[in-house]
Amino acid sequence: MTDPLMDRVAGMFPYCTFISHASTWGAENLAKHDNIFFEVVQFPDGTDSKWDFNWLADRVGRERLIFGADLPYYDYRILQETIEEAPIDDELKDRIAHKNLETLIQRFKPDWSMPEVPPRQVRVYDPKQLWAVNPERRGRLTVFA
Helix, strand or coil: CCCHHHHHHHHHCCCCCEEEECCHHHHHHCCCCCCEEEEECCCHHHCCCCCCHHHHHHHHCHHHEEECCCCCCCCHHHHHHHHHHCCCCHHHHHHHHHHHHHHHHHHHCCCCCCCCCCCCCCCCCCHHHCHHHCHHHCCCCCCCC
16 A cells, blocks of 8 residues: 555554555655555566665665565565665665564564474465566466466
């Protein structure tokens, strides 16, 4: 949700936690709200442009950026690679990839800790169904049974 409504709602509910898309609009208009985390997804602002993580971290704070998988629409591995190759320090990479989300989860469940082994996938996606590896699918929502 990146429109003026999110700005009003976050102000009306200062003790609730929200997650918003880490868009340019969000960074410029929602950063003032400490109760909003910003989800980094495959493409900024719905385009094929590249993320400027340093600019984003300067605007919203390094501690409020979280990884967003965008499944089943995109292949999370592309975002993972984008973060790994970004010209940012390792601490910011770790914050986006997992540390900030761990802190957010622990806000509501203090005894939670990161599992020792990766969880089993709930669903295995056929790469042909993912928009990121199948550009002709972009812009069309299809639900697979």
